[in-house]
Amino acid sequence: MTNSPLPDKWCLDESSALFQPLNDLFEEGQKQKLSKQAGVGLLITYCMYPVMRLVKERFKGETQIDGSPLKIMLQMSWDAVKA
Template sequence: MPVKTAFELVIRNQIDFIFNHKDEFLFLEQFSNSPLIQNLCLEDHSWRFQPLFELLNRGKEQQLIKHCDPMLLLVLISAPITGLAKLHFNGEFELNEKISVI
């Protein structure tokens, strides 16, 4: 699958998860910003992101993605989506199928 298509799929899947699992998304957002998570997450979970890291590496090899830290890239990809979703759930922004975020 081309890199651009794969990223569009990743983003669309993230949006679908957020809207189909609102309560879980809001819980994860709140919990991930809590200092408690540092005490509970004792094992390394970076392997879960391996497919995304591989996709980023493919994009870098094809010179479609800037060469920088992969975690920085993942944050830059996901933060705008989660930000828009939170605005939507707070009634501050209408996010629907007519608005293209990809």
């Protein structure tokens, strides 16, 4: 569902509250100069897409989410958004 355009049209008002803590986290990171000064949505995309991709692969039985793959994915996500 995260790759679908449906949430934009479908239930954005209902689901936006679920993502507010994540938005707040990124806004605070920007205030503290920890993350890039880009749009919060863009930062979230660069952090969340790798996580969602790895989870999808895990559910398909294509990979394990532990050890080295997890550490590499987390580091790459952080590298994409850090200031």
